[in-house]
Amino acid sequence: MDLPPLAGKIAALSLGALPVSYGLNQVSALSHPLWVALMSALILGLLFVAVYSLAHGEISHDPLYAVFAVFAFTSVVDLIIALQEDGYVVGFMEFYTKEGDPYLRTAHGIFICYWDGTVHYFLYLAMAGAIRKRKRYRNLGLYWLGSFAMSILVFLPGNILGKYSSEIRPAFFLAIPYMLVPCWAGMRVFNQPRAPPGCTPELVQVEQKKSLLQRPADLALVTYLVLAGFFTFFRGLVVLDCPTDACFVYIYQYEPYLRDPVAYPKVQMLLYMFYVLPFYGLAVYALTFPGCSWLPDWALVFAGAVGQAQFSHMGASMHLRTPFTYRVPEDAGTCFFTCNLLYALGPHLLAYRCLRRPAFFLHPPPPAPPDPHKKKL
Known part of the structure; x- marks a missing residue:
């Protein structure tokens, strides 16, 4: 699969997370947890509208194109968070890790951000590229489904049960659609036809x-x-x-x-x-x-x-x-x-x-x- 020309739109759109996160970090009004949650929801909504307007044909063929495009954007945000927490970059997502998801500052949170910003990101580009070329991506989708589900099933209960349970913020409830959408996406992936096995009787x-x-x-x-x-x-x-x-x-x-x-x-x-x-x-x-x-x-x-x-x-x-x-x-x-x-x-x-x-x-x-x-x- 020739990835660069296939997923070019999504790759370019996802890199918009860099200026967006830097700009939001300079807005002092985002120091309140409620504003962080509302602004995050607004950005994701605007991102979906932008994806729909740029790739209406792909979304009509397979709605998961929009899901992978939005999640590719969040993957870049997660990579920024991980790099920031390890001291490689500064001035991007401090407002979010302090007032939105403080559990992302834990060692476990940092490494799920690294995984999401690398492995998941390339899976999103590959699957979106396959949709655009009308090719199969069932195997990639199943691997992503298992990886994403395990990440959520560990991270969310860990936030509630661990020592950071007293720091649950409104942004935590954005995880609800973040859980429901992959459930729907997983059902669509499983229902896709399998590739011919290529085996004779x-x-x-x-x-x-x-x-x-x-x-x-x-x-x-x-x-x-x-x-x-x-x-x-x-x-x-x-x-x-x-x-x-x-x-x-x-x-x-x-x-x-x-x-x-x-x-x-x-x-x-x-x-x-x-x-x-x-x-x-x-x-x-x-x-x-x-x-x-x-x-x-x-x-x-x-x-x-x-x-x-x-x-x-x-x-x-x-x-x-x-x-x-x-x-x-x-x-x-x-x-x-x-x-x-x-x-x-x-x-x-x-x-x-x-x-x-x-x-x-x-x-x-x-x-x-x-x-x-x-x-x-």
Whole structure:
């Protein structure tokens, strides 16, 4: 896909976030939380009108074009926030992080802004470009859906439950449409037709007759999923204050960030235990028994979810905004980084395997009808 000419309009429009954020930061009247919320809603409304007027044809073909255009703008804003909080730029979004979303100043908030301003941003450009060229973008959309959903499901409960719960501002309620729109977008993405698998019925039959031992790559993935499942369950027990010695040693010597009162790591581990762990179990089943056609789609969704989650979790565990007591100890850094990197890599390998060779997961072809000209014995 030739991205630059495809998403040029949205890329140019999204960069308007730079002068807009700088100009708003100079307006002293925006020092009140209510004004911040109202101004944010007004800017998003005007942005939608601008997108609609510039790309009416694309929106008529697929309304998600407007969603990706608006979210690309907010991705640039998030990148500005992250760069500002780390001291790389000044004078842009201080008014918003102080009076709008102060939780974006946490280590976790900074890293979800980095992810949104880079990975999500390029996904928006790619998907908008595909819409303009009338091409498929279902796989990109599923990865984005998982990533975006995980970000919201951790960030919003963490804001309410953590130590910043007393600093909820009116701008927080802008998250309601920010949650509802992706739900609608996700339904549209799932309802899009799948790309042709490119597998002949003969190939499907051959692949589905192979046992797990005859598929070494799948056997390795099953082994990984079992080990990752145990790791997921263990970390869930850790944040639930399991009194065993193993949990005590782990939370104090390897991942003390799980004790951070911001609550984001605790919510993250619970989401892993109650959603990712069951998926790993179902994926093991789908890699063992043929015909589970749902796995390629959901493997993409969970790859996006785990990728975003691990990026934010690993970054926040080592960031200077995290108190020293809760950062990863220096002598445990290699173990922490290796385990968490492998945890992020596995779902991506699973999704790649499903997309690369989908024959095992397709519905078995119907039996060939009997040949009426064949003589019976």
